[in-house]
Amino acid sequence: MVKPVESQDYFTTIYKIIKEQVTMSKFNGVKIVSRYFSPSGEKNLIFRQFFDHISSTYTYLLGCAKTRECILIDPVLEQVKRDFQVTQDLGLKLKYAVNTHMHADHVTGTGYLRALSGCKTIISKTSRAQADIHVEENDSICFGDHELKVLSTPGHTNGCVTYYFPSQGVAFTGDALLIRGCGRTDFQEGDPKILYKSVHSKIFTLPESTLLFPAHDYKGMMCTSVEEEKKFNPRLTKSEQEFVEIMNNLNLAYPQQIDRALPANRVCGIYDIPNEEKKN
Numbered sequence: 001m002v003k004p005v006e007s008q009d010y011f012t013t014i015y016k017i018i019k020e021q022v023t024m025s026k027f028n029g030v031k032i033v034s035r036y037f038s039p040s041g042e043k044n045l046i047f048r049q050f051f052d053h054i055s056s057t058y059t060y061l062l063g064c065a066k067t068r069e070c071i072l073i074d075p076v077l078e079q080v081k082r083d084f085q086v087t088q089d090l091g092l093k094l095k096y097a098v099n100t101h102m103h104a105d106h107v108t109g110t111g112y113l114r115a116l117s118g119c120k121t122i123i124s125k126t127s128r129a130q131a132d133i134h135v136e137e138n139d140s141i142c143f144g145d146h147e148l149k150v151l152s153t154p155g156h157t158n159g160c161v162t163y164y165f166p167s168q169g170v171a172f173t174g175d176a177l178l179i180r181g182c183g184r185t186d187f188q189e190g191d192p193k194i195l196y197k198s199v200h201s202k203i204f205t206l207p208e209s210t211l212l213f214p215a216h217d218y219k220g221m222m223c224t225s226v227e228e229e230k231k232f233n234p235r236l237t238k239s240e241q242e243f244v245e246i247m248n249n250l251n252l253a254y255p256q257q258i259d260r261a262l263p264a265n266r267v268c269g270i271y272d273i274p275n276e277e278k279k280n
């Protein structure tokens with residue numbers, strides 16, 4: 001086992017190096033948040049951001065460096081072995097495999113992770129998908145010394161949630177808020193008015209320095225902040241009426257894997273395991 005570089009130590013060092021620039025740094029009226037997690041915050045967090053290039057999905061590993069408990073947020077089926085191996089390399093025990101919502105563009109890896117590790121799967125109650133644990137607004141997800149808060153952020157789907165990590169000033173927004181964008185609202189109970197309300201009342205009311213990590217990015221961006229999105233999001237800075245007009249005219253192609261993904265994700269804890277694995 002390799003002793004991992006704890007995120008906090010790594011970013012604290014980076015922060016020290018660029019501190020002078022950061023404190024002076026203001027552009028377009030935005031204070032540039034150059035840290036991942038609060039440099040004055042807890043030191044016992046392990047953080048990794050993984051990418052699936054087929055669906056452009058981000059998966060997040062959050063681990064407690066002290067107790068070694070960890071969770072994976074939005075794992076993708078085809079990347080499960082890669083992501084699980086990292087938990088093993090870092091000496092972590094997977095407690096929960098967590099979904100932000102019932103995805104339409106890829107098959108969740110949560111069921112497969114459950115089979116591999118004995119972890120519990122999590123999705124929102126409103127999603128009506130199967131899982132071991134169903135969460136709703138204000139619930140907590142605890143791993144080791146850490147706690148995520150569940151914020152209900154429907155609109156892309158009814159069951160979309162954002163996982164807010166108050167002690168670190170970070171939130172995982174799923175498809176509710178993407179970097180300079182947002183989740184589409186043209187299928188799966190999508191509703192632009194509901195999404196507009198979710199983002200404005202739940203995400204944009206978090207502290208402006210909160211760093212936001214989405215479930216996807218299609219342009220290579222990895223992270224943003226509440227302050228940035230409040231200033232520069234081309235859709236969500238508009239009035240509700242203009243937003244609805246934009247969302248109703250996106251004319252996006254349906255996700256390529258939708259016919260495979262939706263039935264599999266409705267039972268995310270049950271059968272989404274590769275056939276070759278079932279034979280073993």
Ligand SMILES: N[C@@H](CCC(=O)N[C@@H](CSS)C(=O)NCC(=O)O)C(=O)O
Binds near residue numbers: 055105218256
């Ligand atoms: N081309 C991709 C699907 C792209 C897409 O529709 N993304 C969704 C999130 S996954 S359901 C979305 O909400 N996009 C918003 C946007 O503005 O792009 C594929 O075939 O998988």
